Amino acid sequence: MAAERADGFKTTIGLEVHAQLLTQSKMYCGCSARYADAAPNTHVCPVCLGLPGALPVLNRATIEFGLLTGLALDSETPAFCKLDRKNYVYPDLPKGYQISQYDLPLCVGGALAFASGGETVRAGVTRVHVEEDTGRLVHRAGAAGGEVSLVDLNRSGVPLMEIVGEPDLHSPEEARDYLIALRQLLRYIGASTGNMEEGAFRCDANISIRPVGQTELGAKVEIKNMNSFRAVERALRFEESRQRAALAGGERIEQETRGWDDARGQTLPQRTKEQAHDYRYFPEPDLPPLAIHAAMVEAVRARLPELPAARRQRFASAFGLGPDDAETLTAERAVADVYEAALGAAPTPERARATANWLINDLMGLQRLRGLPPEQLPLSADQLRDLVDALAAGELTGRAAKELLPQIAPGEPPRAAATRLNLLSLDDAGAVRGAAMAAIAALPAAVADYRGGKTAALGRLIGETIKGTGGRAKPDEVRRLLEELLRDG
Numbered sequence: 001m002a003a004e005r006a007d008g009f010k011t012t013i014g015l016e017v018h019a020q021l022l023t024q025s026k027m028y029c030g031c032s033a034r035y036a037d038a039a040p041n042t043h044v045c046p047v048c049l050g051l052p053g054a055l056p057v058l059n060r061a062t063i064e065f066g067l068l069t070g071l072a073l074d075s076e077t078p079a080f081c082k083l084d085r086k087n088y089v090y091p092d093l094p095k096g097y098q099i100s101q102y103d104l105p106l107c108v109g110g111a112l113a114f115a116s117g118g119e120t121v122r123a124g125v126t127r128v129h130v131e132e133d134t135g136r137l138v139h140r141a142g143a144a145g146g147e148v149s150l151v152d153l154n155r156s157g158v159p160l161m162e163i164v165g166e167p168d169l170h171s172p173e174e175a176r177d178y179l180i181a182l183r184q185l186l187r188y189i190g191a192s193t194g195n196m197e198e199g200a201f202r203c204d205a206n207i208s209i210r211p212v213g214q215t216e217l218g219a220k221v222e223i224k225n226m227n228s229f230r231a232v233e234r235a236l237r238f239e240e241s242r243q244r245a246a247l248a249g250g251e252r253i254e255q256e257t258r259g260w261d262d263a264r265g266q267t268l269p270q271r272t273k274e275q276a277h278d279y280r281y282f283p284e285p286d287l288p289p290l291a292i293h294a295a296m297v298e299a300v301r302a303r304l305p306e307l308p309a310a311r312r313q314r315f316a317s318a319f320g321l322g323p324d325d326a327e328t329l330t331a332e333r334a335v336a337d338v339y340e341a342a343l344g345a346a347p348t349p350e351r352a353r354a355t356a357n358w359l360i361n362d363l364m365g366l367q368r369l370r371g372l373p374p375e376q377l378p379l380s381a382d383q384l385r386d387l388v389d390a391l392a393a394g395e396l397t398g399r400a401a402k403e404l405l406p407q408i409a410p411g412e413p414p415r416a417a418a419t420r421l422n423l424l425s426l427d428d429a430g431a432v433r434g435a436a437m438a439a440i441a442a443l444p445a446a447v448a449d450y451r452g453g454k455t456a457a458l459g460r461l462i463g464e465t466i467k468g469t470g471g472r473a474k475p476d477e478v479r480r481l482l483e484e485l486l487r488d489g
Contacts (some may be wrong), residue, residue: 009244012205012217013175014167015170017182018160019192020133020200021065026157027132028056028099035154040138048157050094055286058083062130062159063106063290065191067300069161070107070128072189072307077297081106082289087280091151100131100162102281106292112165113309114181116174123178124166127427133158136199143295146262161191165204167217172236176229179203184308187375188333196227203232209243209253217244219253221476223267225260235260239267311336319343328360334375335359338454342388355388362405368408379408387414395425399471425474435468436461436482450486458482 026033029047032116046054070077084102107128114121135153142148159207162183169175183194183201208218223239226232243253258267283289307316308330315326315336330336342355359377366378379387387405390396395415396404400423408417418424439461440447449457461482466473 005220007244007248008212009209009247010212011170011207011209011240012167013169013171013205015165015169015178016204016206017163017165017179018133018202018204019160019163019194021130021158021161021191022061022193023061024072025059027059027062027130027159028157030105031157033158035158038154039156040150040152043154044156048094049153050156052098056284057097058287058290059159062161063292065159066106066128066130066161067292067373068189068303069163069186069191070110071297071301071304072185073107073110073112073128073163075107075110075125075128077292078104078296079292080104080289083284083287084281085381086131088278090134091149092137092153092156094135094153094156098132098134099284099287101129104289105129112178112182112185114177114376116177117171121169121174121177123168126164126166128161128163131160131162131176132156132204133160133260138395167208167467172233172240175205175236177232179229179232181308184331188305188308189303196229197225205232206238207236207239207243209247211247218247218260219255221253221267222257223260224270226258227262231260231262234262234265235267238265242267249349274362294448305333305437308333315339319347319356320349320358321352324357325360325424328364329356334374335377338377338379338381338384342384344385351388351392354391355384358401359384362402366406379405379414380411383412383414390415390418394474396423397425397466397471397474399466400415400425403471423470423472425472435473436465436485439464440485442481447486458486 020033023033024029026043026048027327029045031043031045031048032038033043035043049055067077069075081101081104083099085097086100086102087097089096105127108126110125110128111122112125133155135151135156138150138152140145140150165178169178183196186192186201187194192200196202205223205226206220207223208220210216210218221239221243223235226235239258246253254272256272257270259270260267312323312326312330315321315329316323319326321329329339339355339359342359343352347355363377363379363384367374367376370378372378377384387396387401388460391398391401396418400418401414404414404418404421404423407421408414443461443464446457446460450461458479462475462479465482466475
């Protein structure tokens with residue numbers, strides 16, 4: 001807060017997040033909601049094209065995902081809600097209105113707690129409601145010169161959920177961290193992919209600046225067209241600076257909508273900010289109001305998994321992990337599931353730490369190298385368990401395991417892969433002794449240092465011996481053998 005008060009102004013930010021829901025079909029018709037790789041205008045029907053006489057039928061999964069999100073955010077679920085028509089004219093809205101929710105949303109209230117700047121921030125949630133997505137405009141050069149805009153309605157009618165946040169954020173960094181935490185939550189509960197680059201997780205940010213001590217919020221400016229967490233932070237930082245400079249100079253901030261130009265690094269005016277009455281909301285006449293029974297809410301509540309914050313805390317306390325490791329392992333639900341499954345029942349602290357180390361330092365490194373998505377590891381839980389078991393039993397050395405890891409075939413047990421590649425620990429005492437003698441002969445300076453009292457020189461000899469066995473010699477056995485040879489020699 002000290003940084004905010006340095007110039008006498010306070011920043012207030014509220015976020016409106018739209019998340020596409022992971023349903024199979026669209027919100028009001030049977031068209032597939034999985035349109036990403038489809039040719040334009042191929043996932044359409046009379047309903048999502050807005051043709052006269054076509055009637056919507058509500059997708060139950062949309063309501064269930066909305067309830068699931070509300071429960072994860074500690075929202076209230078009123079016993080009654082309805083759908084409304086939001087009227088406006090735009091080329092990607094074929095009906096001339098969007099079926100959304102206005103005064104009686106699906107969920108109200110709640111909050112999201114998240115870490116930012118080394119502290120826990122709790123930001124309130126105003127409401128969670130469901131609505132249909134619009135189509136998409138594609139702008140390109142025309143055949144006769146100039147630019148043309150083409151309409152693709154594959155996205156029209158895909159279920160959306162809007163999470164409207166309270167104006168409880170006070171810096172661009174907090175806004176970024178809020179979005180990261182919300183996206184993680186939606187992915188954990190399986191409601192949305194959260195992929196911003198695909199448009200499945202979109203954010204509009206409202207920001208206002210007021211003098212410190214003034215209770216009334218300043219004029220609200222909405223920012224659109226941000227397609228990454230970094231873009232949201234940059235856009236808010238620019239707008240914060242712009243408004244503060246304007247107020248310091250005696251200018252008035254106008255309530256408006258501005259678009260973020262990522263290439264230019266600035267927001268640009270688009271239009272004056274609409275009010276609710278501009279949309280002429282009224283109840284959707286083709287869909288009945290919804291009665292949300294307690295039994296339905298409890299059935300949805302039973303689907304809630306352990307949420308990220310609780311799982312992170314449990315990993316730290318139950319498995320003896322540091323906060324950074326616990327956070328890394330729980331960032332993706334699928335990764336946390338692999339980790340726990342690989343541990344098995346009642347793991348020792350040593351096994352928990354060893355498994356965490358191999359997953360974080362080696363599996364995730366290989367994951368990045370192969371360009372796999374963050375939820376997809378290169379080994380299954382069974383494979384990771386077999387690898388850690390082999391290391392604990394001395395059947396694999398750490399060096400051999402690192403060489404083995406990228407060569408394990410899908411579904412292949414690491415022990416079987418090590419046998420195939422001749423990487424299992426070397427039990428041939430004669431071969432290990434020969435490698436140790438060769439290391440002593442190759443590194444006379446290290447031998448002299450060790451015999452002169454520089455015990456750290458033994459490490460160079462151990463490394464050379466293990467290298468001579470192709471990484472298969474056990475380090476502890478090599479150490480004992482070298483100490484014996486150097487003492488007796």
